[in-house]
Amino acid sequence: MKVQKIGIIGGGFAGTMTAVQLIHQSRIPCEIIIINEKETFNKGIAYNTYSQRHILNVVTAKMSAYPDKPDHFLEWVMGKKEFRKHDKTLIANSFLPRKLYGEYLSTIWNDSVSIAESKSISIKVIDGFVTDLDLSENGINLWLRNDTKIEIDKCIIATGNHIPRNPKIKNSEFYANKNYFQNPWDIESVKDMKGNLPILIVGNGLTMVDTVLGLLEQGFKGGIFSISPNGFNILPHRHNGLKYSKLTDELTENLSLYDLVKLVNKHRKILRKLGISAEPIIDSLRPHTQRIWKNLSENEKNIFMSRLRHLWGVARHRIPLHTHDKLQQLRIEGKLHIKSGRIIDFKDSDEYIMVEYHDKKEGRVNQINVSRIINCTGPETDLMSLEKKFLKNCIVKGIIKQDNLNLGIITNTETFEVINRTGKSQTNLFTLGSNLKGELWESTAVNELRDQAEKLAEKILAH
Ligand SMILES: Cc1cc2nc3c(=O)[nH]c(=O)nc-3n(C[C@H](O)[C@H](O)[C@H](O)COP(=O)(O)OP(=O)(O)OC[C@H]3O[C@@H](n4cnc5c(N)ncnc54)[C@H](O)[C@@H]3O)c2cc1C
Numbered sequence: 001m002k003v004q005k006i007g008i009i010g011g012g013f014a015g016t017m018t019a020v021q022l023i024h025q026s027r028i029p030c031e032i033i034i035i036n037e038k039e040t041f042n043k044g045i046a047y048n049t050y051s052q053r054h055i056l057n058v059v060t061a062k063m064s065a066y067p068d069k070p071d072h073f074l075e076w077v078m079g080k081k082e083f084r085k086h087d088k089t090l091i092a093n094s095f096l097p098r099k100l101y102g103e104y105l106s107t108i109w110n111d112s113v114s115i116a117e118s119k120s121i122s123i124k125v126i127d128g129f130v131t132d133l134d135l136s137e138n139g140i141n142l143w144l145r146n147d148t149k150i151e152i153d154k155c156i157i158a159t160g161n162h163i164p165r166n167p168k169i170k171n172s173e174f175y176a177n178k179n180y181f182q183n184p185w186d187i188e189s190v191k192d193m194k195g196n197l198p199i200l201i202v203g204n205g206l207t208m209v210d211t212v213l214g215l216l217e218q219g220f221k222g223g224i225f226s227i228s229p230n231g232f233n234i235l236p237h238r239h240n241g242l243k244y245s246k247l248t249d250e251l252t253e254n255l256s257l258y259d260l261v262k263l264v265n266k267h268r269k270i271l272r273k274l275g276i277s278a279e280p281i282i283d284s285l286r287p288h289t290q291r292i293w294k295n296l297s298e299n300e301k302n303i304f305m306s307r308l309r310h311l312w313g314v315a316r317h318r319i320p321l322h323t324h325d326k327l328q329q330l331r332i333e334g335k336l337h338i339k340s341g342r343i344i345d346f347k348d349s350d351e352y353i354m355v356e357y358h359d360k361k362e363g364r365v366n367q368i369n370v371s372r373i374i375n376c377t378g379p380e381t382d383l384m385s386l387e388k389k390f391l392k393n394c395i396v397k398g399i400i401k402q403d404n405l406n407l408g409i410i411t412n413t414e415t416f417e418v419i420n421r422t423g424k425s426q427t428n429l430f431t432l433g434s435n436l437k438g439e440l441w442e443s444t445a446v447n448e449l450r451d452q453a454e455k456l457a458e459k460i461l462a463h
Pocket of ligand 1: 009010011012013014015035036037040041043044045046047055056057058098128129130131158159160161162207390433434444445446447449
């Protein structure tokens with residue numbers, strides 16, 4: 001019998017854990033080929049971070065890489081010499097460094113490679129980047145940056161997070177400036193700060209927080225401005241253990257967006273009367289968000305994206321309390337300035353970059369002079385706008401199709417088969433993770449990806 005060749009494009013959490021699940025679940029020999037640049041292999045963007053201060057935004061007890069072994073990460077941590085003396089409950093409820101999580105994923109990978117050997121499963125990890133994909137009569141051909149061709153039978157696109165898009169400004173030539181950093185996950189973005197001028201962070205989410213911590217770690221002592229459309233105050237995890245089930249008891253099939261917002265507001269008021277903020281309500285919705293999203297009409301999804309997305313983002317993406325305190329302290333000291341507004345233009349001169357923005361609160365155009373700009377606006381999801389053209393090439397050829405909201409790839413979420421331009425399922429081409437955002441909305445965190453990896457492996461092996 002011919003041994004199946006399964007190619008995985010991208011070896012972050014999603015790609016690595018799909019390979020791990022294939023190894024664990026496979027009963028017959030196969031060949032698994034993963035293509036990912038060496039330094040991010042196993043870890044991807046999130047867990048290959050440059051600082052120990054970048055911590056997980058989910059507690060240890062909820063970060064297992066396996067759906068059926070909920071304590072796997074916690075047990076792995078407790079098995080490490082430096083954690084043995086600590087109280088297990090305390091560690092279960094703490095937020096550990098993302099670097100440590102990267103180490104956890106590498107351990108899982110190394111253990112799985114040994115299992116693969118014992119099952120005659122061949123593993124090949126290629127340090128490279130896929131630039132193109134062709135469907136052939138016999139399977140799929142992948143092309144790497146160095147023009148190498150790889151022939152496989154089945155392919156999983158696990159390309160994950162893409163670097164943010166540049167804000168729209170009048171003078172787009174500015175983006176060649178060496179003091180502009182489009183990739184906020186690269187240590188260069190916070191290194192070698194010179195002079196006392198402030199810096200600008202575009203965006204106000206979790207990556208802004210990481211960047212502030214990175215700048216402080218690198219010894220930066222100047223002012224930091226953050227500009228985002230709403231300038232919401234990022235929230236801390238305050239109610240880790242609180243469970244609220246009253247709203248979910250009232251969830252019905254095919255709930256409209258209008259009814260859902262009404263329901264959330266009703267329960268928000270109930271909690272407010274008790275002096276409790278709304279986070280337990282949002283947490284109670286999490287297990288249902290994918291189903292709710294799938295039931296919304298295209299029009300409702302559009303309304304959500306234009307009016308509610310940012311509010312959902314703030315309520316959903318919270319940071320550990322001590323990190324939150326650190327940020328508030330910086331604000332009290334006048335070092336961190338959170339502004340709501342719209343960037344108009346960046347102009348460079350020899351001494352500084354002039355930032356022109358419309359301040360929403362003050363209702364006027366303001367200017368600030370900064371020494372550096374770091375783009376923390378979040379991963380780009382419009383696949384046609386990516387600088388790396390791999391997914392764009394696949395769209396242009398009609399092999400995959402982008403969803404109407406430009407959030408990801410149209411996919412059958414039961415089988416993970418991507419759907420081509422003509423609406424046909426590609427039975428040998430699959431995707432998971434961030435590429436399913438258009439289909440599921442919430443499809444990025446470990447708790448979602450570990451389930452997807454397990455199910456996808458099951459589907460591929462059952463084929
Ligand atoms: C900064 C950050 C922090 C996060 N923190 C948490 C957290 O604490 N808890 C949590 O649950 N979730 C967190 N997340 C969510 C996170 O997205 C997932 O947990 C997970 O790491 C995503 O994995 P992924 O493999 O889908 O994507 P990625 O981590 O982006 O990995 C994709 C990989 O594919 C590679 N790749 C892309 N295109 C190609 C190509 N054409 N050829 C070859 N290789 C390619 C990339 O180089 C990369 O290594 C965080 C996300 C970010 C960005």
